[in-house]
Amino acid sequence: MSGADGYVTELPYTLGYYPELDPRSVSNTLQVLAVTPPKIEVACELGFGQGLSLAIHAVAGDCEWWGNDLLPEHLATVRELTQGLAAL
Numbered sequence: 001m002s003g004a005d006g007y008v009t010e011l012p013y014t015l016g017y018y019p020e021l022d023p024r025s026v027s028n029t030l031q032v033l034a035v036t037p038p039k040i041e042v043a044c045e046l047g048f049g050q051g052l053s054l055a056i057h058a059v060a061g062d063c064e065w066w067g068n069d070l071l072p073e074h075l076a077t078v079r080e081l082t083q084g085l086a087a088l
């Protein structure tokens with residue numbers, strides 16, 4: 001696949017949710033470390049896999065989400081998961 005640069009493209013990535021990618025989790029971690037977190041208004045997941053984390057964070061969070069992925073089947077999955085939200 002063009003642009004894969006050695007990445008395995010024959011199989012889709014596993015479907016999983018990763019709460020540590022939630023901007024609120026990042027903010028909480030910074031606060032625990034006594035660092036004032038910036039207000040995160042726009043977020044981007046580079047290589048979102050099946051897109052479950054991106055979809056949950058876009059629906060449940062309060063910031064604008066962007067993302068990309070190499071595999072067309074990943075794009076199809078995240079489009080289905082985020083149907084009704086702003087176009088990806």
Ligand SMILES: C[S@@+](CC[C@H](N)C(=O)[O-])C[C@H]1O[C@@H](n2cnc3c(N)ncnc32)[C@H](O)[C@@H]1O
Nearest residue numbers: 003007013018046047048049050068069070071
């Ligand atoms: C290790 S997975 C992480 C998936 C997701 N972020 C997660 O945490 O579940 C890496 C993802 O990056 C995508 N990827 C790899 N190289 C890429 C590239 N050059 N451009 C866009 N996406 C890429 C793969 O298709 C794969 O879905």
